Amino acid sequence: MVENKVDEFSGFKTDFYEIKRFLEGYDSYLKNYLSSLLRDTAKLALVAKQSYLHSNYFDKIVLYKSPINNFSLRLHIWDDFNYPEFKSDIHNHRWDFCSVVLKGVIEETVYSKILDEGDLIEMDFSTSKNSTRKYKRKNNATLIPRYKTRLEQGMCYTKFSDELHDVVSLSSYSATLMLRMDDEKDYSSIFLKSNQNLANREGPKSFFNVEELRLKIIKLLKNI
Known part of the structure:
Protein backbone atom coordinates (compact mmCIF):
# COMPACT_ATOMS: atom_id res chain seq x y z
CA MET A 1 0.00 0.00 0.00
CA VAL A 2 2.77 2.46 0.97
CA GLU A 3 4.84 1.84 -2.16
CA ASN A 4 1.75 2.07 -4.36
CA LYS A 5 0.85 5.41 -2.79
CA VAL A 6 4.32 6.86 -3.41
CA ASP A 7 4.16 5.66 -7.03
CA GLU A 8 0.72 7.22 -7.36
CA PHE A 9 2.03 10.58 -6.16
CA SER A 10 5.06 10.39 -8.44
CA GLY A 11 3.03 9.70 -11.59
CA PHE A 12 0.89 12.83 -11.55
CA LYS A 13 1.14 16.57 -11.00
CA THR A 14 2.11 17.11 -7.36
CA ASP A 15 -0.93 17.41 -5.12
CA PHE A 16 0.38 18.85 -1.85
CA TYR A 17 -3.00 18.51 -0.16
CA GLU A 18 -3.17 14.75 -0.81
CA ILE A 19 0.48 14.24 0.16
CA LYS A 20 -0.11 16.12 3.42
CA ARG A 21 -3.18 13.95 4.16
CA PHE A 22 -1.15 10.80 3.49
CA LEU A 23 1.66 11.84 5.85
CA GLU A 24 -0.68 13.06 8.59
CA GLY A 25 -2.42 9.67 8.48
CA TYR A 26 0.78 7.75 9.30
CA ASP A 27 -0.91 6.12 12.30
CA SER A 28 -2.93 3.99 9.91
CA TYR A 29 0.03 2.37 8.12
CA LEU A 30 3.52 3.20 9.38
CA LYS A 31 3.83 0.78 12.32
CA ASN A 32 2.54 -2.12 10.23
CA TYR A 33 4.82 -1.18 7.36
CA LEU A 34 7.93 -0.99 9.56
CA SER A 35 7.01 -4.21 11.38
CA SER A 36 6.65 -6.04 8.06
CA LEU A 37 9.99 -4.60 6.97
CA LEU A 38 11.67 -6.11 10.04
CA ARG A 39 10.31 -9.54 9.06
CA ASP A 40 11.65 -9.28 5.49
CA THR A 41 15.44 -9.52 5.63
CA ALA A 42 15.91 -9.11 1.87
CA LYS A 43 13.85 -5.94 1.78
CA ILE A 61 16.57 5.98 6.05
CA VAL A 62 15.14 5.64 2.54
CA LEU A 63 12.17 3.31 2.95
CA TYR A 64 11.14 3.35 -0.69
CA LYS A 65 12.17 5.08 -3.93
CA SER A 66 9.77 5.13 -6.85
CA PRO A 67 11.04 3.58 -10.10
CA ILE A 68 9.16 6.33 -11.98
CA ASN A 69 11.32 9.27 -10.83
CA ASN A 70 13.03 10.56 -7.69
CA PHE A 71 10.01 10.49 -5.38
CA SER A 72 10.95 8.68 -2.20
CA LEU A 73 9.65 8.05 1.30
CA ARG A 74 12.20 8.61 4.05
CA LEU A 75 12.66 8.55 7.77
CA HIS A 76 14.89 11.18 9.37
CA ILE A 77 15.95 10.38 12.95
CA TRP A 78 17.89 12.66 15.30
CA ASP A 79 19.25 10.64 18.20
CA ASP A 80 21.36 12.52 20.74
CA PHE A 81 22.51 9.25 22.27
CA ASN A 82 24.43 8.50 19.07
CA TYR A 83 25.18 11.98 17.68
CA PRO A 84 25.47 14.60 20.45
CA GLU A 85 27.49 16.93 18.17
CA PHE A 86 24.52 17.49 15.83
CA LYS A 87 24.77 20.72 13.81
CA SER A 88 22.77 21.67 10.73
CA ASP A 89 24.10 23.84 7.91
CA ILE A 90 21.86 26.44 6.28
CA HIS A 91 20.78 24.99 2.94
CA ASN A 92 18.05 24.54 0.37
CA HIS A 93 17.18 21.50 -1.76
CA ARG A 94 16.95 20.39 -5.37
CA TRP A 95 13.39 19.26 -4.69
CA ASP A 96 10.23 20.10 -2.76
CA PHE A 97 9.17 17.94 0.16
CA CYS A 98 6.48 17.38 2.77
CA SER A 99 7.30 16.07 6.24
CA VAL A 100 5.43 15.09 9.40
CA VAL A 101 6.92 14.90 12.91
CA LEU A 102 6.60 11.38 14.33
CA LYS A 103 8.35 11.97 17.64
CA GLY A 104 9.97 14.81 19.55
CA VAL A 105 10.20 18.49 18.69
CA ILE A 106 12.19 20.08 15.87
CA GLU A 107 12.79 23.75 15.19
CA LEU A 115 24.10 40.37 0.33
CA ASP A 116 26.66 38.69 -1.94
CA GLU A 117 29.32 39.43 0.67
CA GLY A 118 29.75 38.54 4.31
CA ASP A 119 31.02 35.85 6.67
CA LEU A 120 29.33 32.86 5.01
CA ILE A 121 30.49 31.02 1.91
CA GLU A 122 27.77 30.05 -0.58
CA MET A 123 28.39 26.80 -2.43
CA ASP A 124 26.39 24.91 -5.02
CA PHE A 125 26.44 21.17 -4.71
CA SER A 126 25.08 18.26 -6.66
CA THR A 127 24.95 14.56 -5.88
CA SER A 128 25.59 11.70 -8.27
CA LYS A 129 23.75 8.38 -8.25
CA ASN A 130 26.47 6.83 -6.09
CA SER A 131 26.10 9.70 -3.55
CA THR A 132 29.37 11.40 -4.57
CA ARG A 133 29.04 15.14 -3.99
CA LYS A 134 30.45 17.92 -6.17
CA TYR A 135 30.91 21.43 -4.80
CA LYS A 136 31.31 24.78 -6.56
CA ARG A 137 32.06 27.95 -4.63
CA LYS A 138 29.94 30.94 -5.64
CA ASN A 139 30.13 33.99 -3.37
CA ASN A 140 30.43 35.09 0.17
CA ALA A 141 27.00 35.86 1.60
CA THR A 142 25.03 37.44 4.40
CA LEU A 143 21.82 35.75 5.55
CA ILE A 144 19.18 36.96 7.98
CA PRO A 145 16.65 34.75 9.81
CA ARG A 146 13.07 35.45 8.73
CA TYR A 147 11.20 33.26 11.20
CA LYS A 148 11.40 30.15 13.37
CA THR A 149 8.79 27.40 13.56
CA ARG A 150 8.49 24.88 16.39
CA LEU A 151 7.18 21.58 15.04
CA GLU A 152 5.78 18.99 17.42
CA GLN A 153 4.51 15.43 17.05
CA GLY A 154 1.80 15.15 14.39
CA MET A 155 2.58 18.50 12.75
CA CYS A 156 3.18 18.51 8.99
CA TYR A 157 5.08 21.08 6.93
CA THR A 158 6.04 21.68 3.30
CA LYS A 159 9.30 23.07 1.95
CA PHE A 160 9.95 24.30 -1.58
CA SER A 161 13.31 23.82 -3.27
CA ASP A 162 14.43 27.46 -3.19
CA GLU A 163 13.75 28.06 0.52
CA LEU A 164 16.83 28.41 2.74
CA HIS A 165 16.52 26.79 6.15
CA ASP A 166 18.16 24.82 8.90
CA VAL A 167 16.63 22.30 11.28
CA VAL A 168 17.59 21.34 14.82
CA SER A 169 16.11 18.77 17.16
CA LEU A 170 14.97 20.18 20.50
CA SER A 171 14.42 16.69 21.93
CA ILE A 190 24.71 25.35 1.33
CA PHE A 191 26.16 28.20 3.36
CA LEU A 192 29.27 27.48 5.40
CA LYS A 193 31.40 29.46 7.79
CA SER A 194 34.82 30.29 6.38
CA ASN A 195 36.57 27.94 8.83
CA GLN A 196 34.26 24.96 8.15
CA ASN A 197 35.74 21.90 6.53
CA LEU A 198 33.93 20.13 3.69
CA ALA A 199 35.35 16.77 4.79
CA ASN A 200 32.19 15.74 6.62
CA ARG A 201 30.02 16.72 3.64
CA GLU A 202 31.58 14.39 1.08
CA GLY A 203 28.64 12.01 1.24
CA PRO A 204 28.08 8.92 3.37
CA LYS A 205 31.23 7.36 4.80
CA SER A 206 29.33 4.06 4.94
CA PHE A 207 25.80 2.77 4.72
CA PHE A 208 24.02 1.05 7.58
CA ASN A 209 24.23 -2.70 7.74
CA VAL A 210 21.09 -4.74 8.24
CA GLU A 211 21.51 -5.14 11.99
CA GLU A 212 22.19 -1.44 12.54
CA LEU A 213 19.06 -0.58 10.56
CA ARG A 214 16.99 -3.18 12.39
CA LEU A 215 17.92 -1.68 15.77
CA LYS A 216 17.09 1.85 14.58
CA ILE A 217 13.66 0.78 13.36
CA ILE A 218 12.94 -1.15 16.57
CA LYS A 219 13.84 1.96 18.59
CA LEU A 220 11.58 4.10 16.42
CA LEU A 221 8.67 1.69 16.83
CA LYS A 222 9.08 1.91 20.61
CA ASN A 223 8.88 5.71 20.39
CA ILE A 224 5.87 6.27 18.13
Whole structure:
Protein backbone atom coordinates (compact mmCIF):
# COMPACT_ATOMS: atom_id res chain seq x y z
CA MET A 1 0.00 0.00 0.00
CA VAL A 2 2.77 2.46 0.97
CA GLU A 3 4.84 1.84 -2.16
CA ASN A 4 1.75 2.07 -4.36
CA LYS A 5 0.85 5.41 -2.79
CA VAL A 6 4.32 6.86 -3.41
CA ASP A 7 4.16 5.66 -7.03
CA GLU A 8 0.72 7.22 -7.36
CA PHE A 9 2.03 10.58 -6.16
CA SER A 10 5.06 10.39 -8.44
CA GLY A 11 3.03 9.70 -11.59
CA PHE A 12 0.89 12.83 -11.55
CA LYS A 13 1.14 16.57 -11.00
CA THR A 14 2.11 17.11 -7.36
CA ASP A 15 -0.93 17.41 -5.12
CA PHE A 16 0.38 18.85 -1.85
CA TYR A 17 -3.00 18.51 -0.16
CA GLU A 18 -3.17 14.75 -0.81
CA ILE A 19 0.48 14.24 0.16
CA LYS A 20 -0.11 16.12 3.42
CA ARG A 21 -3.18 13.95 4.16
CA PHE A 22 -1.15 10.80 3.49
CA LEU A 23 1.66 11.84 5.85
CA GLU A 24 -0.68 13.06 8.59
CA GLY A 25 -2.42 9.67 8.48
CA TYR A 26 0.78 7.75 9.30
CA ASP A 27 -0.91 6.12 12.30
CA SER A 28 -2.93 3.99 9.91
CA TYR A 29 0.03 2.37 8.12
CA LEU A 30 3.52 3.20 9.38
CA LYS A 31 3.83 0.78 12.32
CA ASN A 32 2.54 -2.12 10.23
CA TYR A 33 4.82 -1.18 7.36
CA LEU A 34 7.93 -0.99 9.56
CA SER A 35 7.01 -4.21 11.38
CA SER A 36 6.65 -6.04 8.06
CA LEU A 37 9.99 -4.60 6.97
CA LEU A 38 11.67 -6.11 10.04
CA ARG A 39 10.31 -9.54 9.06
CA ASP A 40 11.65 -9.28 5.49
CA THR A 41 15.44 -9.52 5.63
CA ALA A 42 15.91 -9.11 1.87
CA LYS A 43 13.85 -5.94 1.78
CA LEU A 44 15.56 -4.64 4.91
CA ALA A 45 18.91 -5.15 3.18
CA LEU A 46 17.75 -3.06 0.21
CA VAL A 47 16.73 -0.24 2.53
CA ALA A 48 20.04 -0.46 4.40
CA LYS A 49 21.98 -0.03 1.14
CA GLN A 50 20.54 3.47 0.68
CA SER A 51 20.45 4.60 4.33
CA TYR A 52 23.20 6.31 6.30
CA LEU A 53 24.23 9.01 8.77
CA HIS A 54 23.63 12.32 6.99
CA SER A 55 26.30 15.05 7.16
CA ASN A 56 23.84 17.10 9.24
CA TYR A 57 23.86 14.30 11.86
CA PHE A 58 20.53 12.63 11.43
CA ASP A 59 19.89 9.08 10.27
CA LYS A 60 18.55 9.16 6.73
CA ILE A 61 16.57 5.98 6.05
CA VAL A 62 15.14 5.64 2.54
CA LEU A 63 12.17 3.31 2.95
CA TYR A 64 11.14 3.35 -0.69
CA LYS A 65 12.17 5.08 -3.93
CA SER A 66 9.77 5.13 -6.85
CA PRO A 67 11.04 3.58 -10.10
CA ILE A 68 9.16 6.33 -11.98
CA ASN A 69 11.32 9.27 -10.83
CA ASN A 70 13.03 10.56 -7.69
CA PHE A 71 10.01 10.49 -5.38
CA SER A 72 10.95 8.68 -2.20
CA LEU A 73 9.65 8.05 1.30
CA ARG A 74 12.20 8.61 4.05
CA LEU A 75 12.66 8.55 7.77
CA HIS A 76 14.89 11.18 9.37
CA ILE A 77 15.95 10.38 12.95
CA TRP A 78 17.89 12.66 15.30
CA ASP A 79 19.25 10.64 18.20
CA ASP A 80 21.36 12.52 20.74
CA PHE A 81 22.51 9.25 22.27
CA ASN A 82 24.43 8.50 19.07
CA TYR A 83 25.18 11.98 17.68
CA PRO A 84 25.47 14.60 20.45
CA GLU A 85 27.49 16.93 18.17
CA PHE A 86 24.52 17.49 15.83
CA LYS A 87 24.77 20.72 13.81
CA SER A 88 22.77 21.67 10.73
CA ASP A 89 24.10 23.84 7.91
CA ILE A 90 21.86 26.44 6.28
CA HIS A 91 20.78 24.99 2.94
CA ASN A 92 18.05 24.54 0.37
CA HIS A 93 17.18 21.50 -1.76
CA ARG A 94 16.95 20.39 -5.37
CA TRP A 95 13.39 19.26 -4.69
CA ASP A 96 10.23 20.10 -2.76
CA PHE A 97 9.17 17.94 0.16
CA CYS A 98 6.48 17.38 2.77
CA SER A 99 7.30 16.07 6.24
CA VAL A 100 5.43 15.09 9.40
CA VAL A 101 6.92 14.90 12.91
CA LEU A 102 6.60 11.38 14.33
CA LYS A 103 8.35 11.97 17.64
CA GLY A 104 9.97 14.81 19.55
CA VAL A 105 10.20 18.49 18.69
CA ILE A 106 12.19 20.08 15.87
CA GLU A 107 12.79 23.75 15.19
CA GLU A 108 13.13 25.13 11.68
CA THR A 109 14.62 28.55 10.90
CA VAL A 110 13.98 30.07 7.46
CA TYR A 111 16.50 32.58 6.06
CA SER A 112 16.78 35.24 3.38
CA LYS A 113 19.98 36.10 1.54
CA ILE A 114 20.52 39.88 1.57
CA LEU A 115 24.10 40.37 0.33
CA ASP A 116 26.66 38.69 -1.94
CA GLU A 117 29.32 39.43 0.67
CA GLY A 118 29.75 38.54 4.31
CA ASP A 119 31.02 35.85 6.67
CA LEU A 120 29.33 32.86 5.01
CA ILE A 121 30.49 31.02 1.91
CA GLU A 122 27.77 30.05 -0.58
CA MET A 123 28.39 26.80 -2.43
CA ASP A 124 26.39 24.91 -5.02
CA PHE A 125 26.44 21.17 -4.71
CA SER A 126 25.08 18.26 -6.66
CA THR A 127 24.95 14.56 -5.88
CA SER A 128 25.59 11.70 -8.27
CA LYS A 129 23.75 8.38 -8.25
CA ASN A 130 26.47 6.83 -6.09
CA SER A 131 26.10 9.70 -3.55
CA THR A 132 29.37 11.40 -4.57
CA ARG A 133 29.04 15.14 -3.99
CA LYS A 134 30.45 17.92 -6.17
CA TYR A 135 30.91 21.43 -4.80
CA LYS A 136 31.31 24.78 -6.56
CA ARG A 137 32.06 27.95 -4.63
CA LYS A 138 29.94 30.94 -5.64
CA ASN A 139 30.13 33.99 -3.37
CA ASN A 140 30.43 35.09 0.17
CA ALA A 141 27.00 35.86 1.60
CA THR A 142 25.03 37.44 4.40
CA LEU A 143 21.82 35.75 5.55
CA ILE A 144 19.18 36.96 7.98
CA PRO A 145 16.65 34.75 9.81
CA ARG A 146 13.07 35.45 8.73
CA TYR A 147 11.20 33.26 11.20
CA LYS A 148 11.40 30.15 13.37
CA THR A 149 8.79 27.40 13.56
CA ARG A 150 8.49 24.88 16.39
CA LEU A 151 7.18 21.58 15.04
CA GLU A 152 5.78 18.99 17.42
CA GLN A 153 4.51 15.43 17.05
CA GLY A 154 1.80 15.15 14.39
CA MET A 155 2.58 18.50 12.75
CA CYS A 156 3.18 18.51 8.99
CA TYR A 157 5.08 21.08 6.93
CA THR A 158 6.04 21.68 3.30
CA LYS A 159 9.30 23.07 1.95
CA PHE A 160 9.95 24.30 -1.58
CA SER A 161 13.31 23.82 -3.27
CA ASP A 162 14.43 27.46 -3.19
CA GLU A 163 13.75 28.06 0.52
CA LEU A 164 16.83 28.41 2.74
CA HIS A 165 16.52 26.79 6.15
CA ASP A 166 18.16 24.82 8.90
CA VAL A 167 16.63 22.30 11.28
CA VAL A 168 17.59 21.34 14.82
CA SER A 169 16.11 18.77 17.16
CA LEU A 170 14.97 20.18 20.50
CA SER A 171 14.42 16.69 21.93
CA SER A 172 16.83 13.91 22.83
CA TYR A 173 15.07 11.77 20.21
CA SER A 174 13.17 13.17 17.22
CA ALA A 175 11.93 11.55 14.02
CA THR A 176 10.11 12.67 10.88
CA LEU A 177 8.53 10.90 7.91
CA MET A 178 9.23 12.75 4.66
CA LEU A 179 8.04 12.45 1.08
CA ARG A 180 10.77 13.76 -1.22
CA MET A 181 9.52 14.88 -4.62
CA ASP A 182 11.18 14.97 -8.02
CA ASP A 183 14.14 17.26 -8.76
CA GLU A 184 13.32 20.87 -9.63
CA LYS A 185 16.94 21.77 -10.46
CA ASP A 186 20.39 20.20 -10.83
CA TYR A 187 21.96 21.58 -7.67
CA SER A 188 21.20 22.99 -4.25
CA SER A 189 23.05 25.48 -2.07
CA ILE A 190 24.71 25.35 1.33
CA PHE A 191 26.16 28.20 3.36
CA LEU A 192 29.27 27.48 5.40
CA LYS A 193 31.40 29.46 7.79
CA SER A 194 34.82 30.29 6.38
CA ASN A 195 36.57 27.94 8.83
CA GLN A 196 34.26 24.96 8.15
CA ASN A 197 35.74 21.90 6.53
CA LEU A 198 33.93 20.13 3.69
CA ALA A 199 35.35 16.77 4.79
CA ASN A 200 32.19 15.74 6.62
CA ARG A 201 30.02 16.72 3.64
CA GLU A 202 31.58 14.39 1.08
CA GLY A 203 28.64 12.01 1.24
CA PRO A 204 28.08 8.92 3.37
CA LYS A 205 31.23 7.36 4.80
CA SER A 206 29.33 4.06 4.94
CA PHE A 207 25.80 2.77 4.72
CA PHE A 208 24.02 1.05 7.58
CA ASN A 209 24.23 -2.70 7.74
CA VAL A 210 21.09 -4.74 8.24
CA GLU A 211 21.51 -5.14 11.99
CA GLU A 212 22.19 -1.44 12.54
CA LEU A 213 19.06 -0.58 10.56
CA ARG A 214 16.99 -3.18 12.39
CA LEU A 215 17.92 -1.68 15.77
CA LYS A 216 17.09 1.85 14.58
CA ILE A 217 13.66 0.78 13.36
CA ILE A 218 12.94 -1.15 16.57
CA LYS A 219 13.84 1.96 18.59
CA LEU A 220 11.58 4.10 16.42
CA LEU A 221 8.67 1.69 16.83
CA LYS A 222 9.08 1.91 20.61
CA ASN A 223 8.88 5.71 20.39
CA ILE A 224 5.87 6.27 18.13
